[in-house]
Amino acid sequence: MSAENLTERQQRVLRIVVQEYVQSAQPVGSNSIAANYQLGVSSATIRNDLALLEREGLLTHPHTSAGRVPTELGYRYYVQFLMADEELPSDERREIRVQFGEVRQEMDQWLRLSTSVLARTTQAAALATAPRTHISRYKHLELVAIHGCKVLLVLVLQEGAVKQRLLDVDQPMEQHDLSRISNELNEHLVGKSGAEFAQSYALLSPFAKQVAFLVADVMERVDRRSASQMYRDGLAQILEAPEFAEGDNVRRIVQVFEEQTVLEQVVNEYADSGDIHVVISGNGRIAELRDMSLVLARYGVIDRATGLLGVVGPLRMSYGRTMGAVRFVAALMSEMVEDIYGPQS
C-alpha cells in the first residue's frame, strides 16, 4: 500500500469519511461532506473523488443509494498515512497516573487496573497479560506446613511471579525442618533456571532434591504455557456498538474475548516487536477477528520480562485516541516493571 495514487484532496476526503463514520456509524454522502467541510468544491466533485476512492478499494457503499463507508483497506490507509497521533489529554493522564500510584505496591492489582483504565478511556474491551520471561529463574522458595502430611510450596520467580503448589509428603514434618530445607534450596538455586538445577543436585539433601525436581517441573510448566493468564475488562461496552448488535456477531466477539486462544495467537504473533500494533480485521488472516480491530502494545523490560496489553474494538474505532491511551498505559506499566528490576544494570 502506498500514498502516491491519491491527490491531496482525495486524501482529505478519505480522512473525512473515516472520521465522520467513526463518529456517527452512518454511511457518509457527498452532500454532507460538501456542507460540513470547506473543501472549496461542490458535492459533484466530491462524488467523483468518492467514486475513485471506491475503485481503489478504500471505500465501499452498502447499497446504491447509501453514502460511503471505509473498507478494511481504507482503515489501514487511514492509520498509516492520514491519522494524527493523539496524546491523551493531560487531565486524563494525570488521573490515571494517580490511580496507578495507589496500587504501586500491590502487583496483583496492576493488570486489573490497566484493563479497567483502558476499557474506560477507550470505550472498548481491554486485555492485558502478566509480564513473562522467556525462561523463568528461581528467586525464592518457601515450604509451609499445612497439617499432617500436607505441605504448601510457595515459589517466587525472579520476575516477581508467585506460584503455589500443594504437596503430600510421606510423613508429617515440622515447620522447623521445612524451613531448613527451604533455606538449603534458596542457597543453591537462586538465579538458576530449571535446566540449570542439575548442577546443584549433588549438593542437596535427598528430600531437598525431590523438592527441586518438583520446582523444576513447575517452572517448566510456566515456561511452556504459551501465555500467562489474561486479564480482561469492558466487554459489555463494545457490545453497544451498532455493528456488533446483529445476530451472530455478539457471540463471536464474546467467544474471541473469552476463549483466549485466538487472542493468544495474535499476542504470540506480535510477541517480540517493540512498538504499538494495529491489527485491523485480523489483517485478513484470522477469520475470528473479522470486523474487529486490535490495538496492542508490549510493555516491560525487554529481554527480562514483558507483557502485552491493548484493546479490542469495532473497526469503526477512534484509532488516534485509542493508540494514545494504549501507549500511555503501556508506558506506565513499563515504569512499574522496571521498578522491580531496578535501574538498568
Add this chain to the structure above:
Amino acid sequence: MSAENLTERQQRVLRIVVQEYVQSAQPVGSNSIAANYQLGVSSATIRNDLALLEREGLLTHPHTSAGRVPTELGYRYYVQFLMADEELPSDERREIRVQFGEVRQEMDQWLRLSTSVLARTTQAAALATAPRTHISRYKHLELVAIHGCKVLLVLVLQEGAVKQRLLDVDQPMEQHDLSRISNELNEHLVGKSGAEFAQSYALLSPFAKQVAFLVADVMERVDRRSASQMYRDGLAQILEAPEFAEGDNVRRIVQVFEEQTVLEQVVNEYADSGDIHVVISGNGRIAELRDMSLVLARYGVIDRATGLLGVVGPLRMSYGRTMGAVRFVAALMSEMVEDIYGPQS
C-alpha cells in the same frame, strides 16, 4: 406458594409445559401435549387445565393464539414441587473426577476447572469464588529481597490464600536479614488474626513490628473485601439461548456477569445458608437479574473457609440437571478444601 390447589393432572400438565418449553424454547399448545403424552384426555380438557394454570399465575401466553409458557412463578413451583432430582450420569461424574484429580496439587487451578466443568456440563455461564474465612489468620510470611530497597512480601493465610506486596525499605537489606525478620514474625504471629497482633508487638524488633503493621493492614483489606475475585466461564454459551438474542438483553447479561457487583449482592445474600439455591429472575427483587436464573451452592468447610459456585442461565434452563451438576462440583471442591484442613478436628 403451596401445592394444594392443583389436581394431579394439572400438576402433570404444568410439568409437561415446563419440560417441553425448556427443551424447545417454543410455547407449547394443548394439541401437542395431547398428541405426545398419554394423559387419557383430549386436548379440550387440557385446554381447560391450561386456562386454570394461567389463572393461578403459573403460565402465560405471549399472545392469544400462541401456546403456553411458564411464568417465573411457574418455574418456582416446578422447582419446588414437580422436579425430580437428577444426578449427573456416572460416566460424566467419573470424567470430572479425573480432571479434578489432575489439578489436586495446583490450588490456583481449582476454581478455573470448576467454572470450566460447570460451563461445559450445564451449557450455562459458570462462576466461582475462592474460599474465604470470616477473619483471616496468619500462617506464614516471607520477605524476599528483590533488589536495592525493594522487598517482596509474600503472605500465606491459614485458608491457603497467598498475598503479595511490594515494599520500599529505607536502606538496602540482605536476604539474610530479611529471613531473620520473617522467622521472627512467623514465630510470634502464626494462627493470629490481624486484631490479635497487638498482643505480640511488644515482643518484636522495630522493623519486624513495622512489617507486622503492614501485614495486619493487608489482612484487614482481605477481610473487608466483600467477595474475593470471581472466576467465570461459559459466557459465550448462554448468549446462544434465543431468549437472550434480543436487543438489550445481551448487554445486560454480559454486564451482570462482568461487573461482579450484582453477583456479589446475590452471593452475599446466600452467604451463610447451607444447601443449593435456585434464584429465579432475581426472586423478583433484583432487577438486573430479570429473566435469568442462578443456581448456587456453597462449598468448603463451614466456619473455616467456604466459597460459592454456581451457574447463571436463562429461566428456561434444565433445573434438574443443572442442580445435579452444581451439587456435584460443590461436593468435589468441598473434598479438596477439607483436604487442606485435614480431618475435622
Add this chain to the structure above:
DNA sequence: AGTAGCACTCTGGCAACCAGAGTGCTACTT
C-alpha cells in the same frame, strides 16, 4: 478540472392481506 442537473436505484417504513396456530366458549355426552 470542476459543476449543475437529472434520471436512476435502493432502502425503510407502512398498509393490506392471508394462512396457520391455538385458544375459549358453548352445547353435548357419559
Add this chain to the structure above:
DNA sequence: AAGTAGCACTCTGGTTGCCAGAGTGCTACT
C-alpha cells in the same frame, strides 16, 4: 360433574405493493 367435539375468534409472521427520501452516476456545460 367431568370430559369432549366443534367452531368462531384472535393474533402472528410472512408476503406484497407502494412511496418518500437519500445518494449516486452520468452527461452536458463552464
